[in-house]
Each structure stands twice: as C-alpha cells, then as structure tokens.
Amino acid sequence: MASFSELALRFRLFTMAYRYQRYDTSPNTPLRLPLSRCRVALITTAGFHLPEQPPFDETVDSGDCSYREIPNTVDTQTLPIAHKSHAYDTTDTEIDANLVFPLDRFRELETEGKIASLNYRHFSFMGAITKPRQLIRQTAPEVSRLLKSDQVDVVFLTPV
Numbered sequence: 001m002a003s004f005s006e007l008a009l010r011f012r013l014f015t016m017a018y019r020y021q022r023y024d025t026s027p028n029t030p031l032r033l034p035l036s037r038c039r040v041a042l043i044t045t046a047g048f049h050l051p052e053q054p055p056f057d058e059t060v061d062s063g064d065c066s067y068r069e070i071p072n073t074v075d076t077q078t079l080p081i082a083h084k085s086h087a088y089d090t091t092d093t094e095i096d097a098n099l100v101f102p103l104d105r106f107r108e109l110e111t112e113g114k115i116a117s118l119n120y121r122h123f124s125f126m127g128a129i130t131k132p133r134q135l136i137r138q139t140a141p142e143v144s145r146l147l148k149s150d151q152v153d154v155v156f157l158t159p160v
Contacts, residue, residue: 011087018130027144031154038153040110041119042070043143045127046093046100046160047083050074055082056126063129065139070122076103085128088160100158119152127160 004012031038047056049068056064070079076097081090098104103122109115123143129135147155 033153035115035154036113037116039117039119039151040106040115040154040156041147041150041152042101042103042106042122042156042158043125044101044123044158044160045125046097046158047081047126048079048097048101048124049082051078051080055080058082062131064126065129065132065134066125067139067143068124070101070103070124072103072118072120072122074103076101079124083126083128083160085160088127100160102156102158106156115154119147119150121146121150 004015007015048070049055050070053068056066056068058064079097079101081093083090093099101122101124103118106115106118110118123146125135125139
C-alpha cells in the first residue's frame, strides 16, 4: 500500500479536501451460528456486473449508488468491471476477480463444509461513492431486505 506522500498530487488534494463523515452506528450483528451452519452472501464494491446488465454509470460525479445482482452460478472471470475511481487499478482484478469478489474461494468453503451454503445471489456496488446518502437511505437497505428474505446469515463484504 502506498504511503500518502507517494500518492499522485490529485489524489492527495482530493483526500485533503474531502468532507469525511462520521457514522456512530454500525450494522454489525454478532454471529449466532457456527459458520458451518450459515448461508453466506458476498457483496463487493468492485463495480462488477453481468455482461447483459447495464454497467454502472461512471458519469455520475458522486458515484452510482445502484447495485447489480450477481447469480451464484456466474463464472467470475466473465464479470466486466465498471468502476469510476482513477485510484483503483483493475489490472490484477481483471486477471482474477476473486481478489475482490472471492466467490470461487467461497464455493470451495461450501464444498469443504466450512460454510453451510452460498446464497443463490450476491451483490455488486460501485465504489468511489463520494455522496453516499442514496446508498445509505435507499439501496443498501433494499439489498439488506433482499438478503433477509433470502435467509442469509452472514455477508462477506469486500470493499474496494
């Protein structure tokens, strides 16, 4: 990981000028079951979408707060990336999507009995959302409701 002084000037200036917000609440919930009895879903902010889905809208200045459903049956190496951030180097992710969406690794955990099952769908968001109000108030709660209706016990989040 680069130190702050190694970042390009535009990223240092953005970081210094960005109006960070503090959130004192956390949606974390203690795990009530052993993982071997849990249904698991994955959420990534890598900006993945299916080839037939519309990509995330990179023209939205504050970031596209929508999400894409990713079926559990997807071949992870076929997922296109539509991510706005110039600070996100997708080179390695394009070689192996599991770096930021470890679905294949979780399939192995399911086969080994380390988790009970994977949900039939997972979710992808675009990272680099600088104005997260819509994400916090609308799309994240919507995905949360979907995961609850799917009876998901654990969500593995890979923020990018």
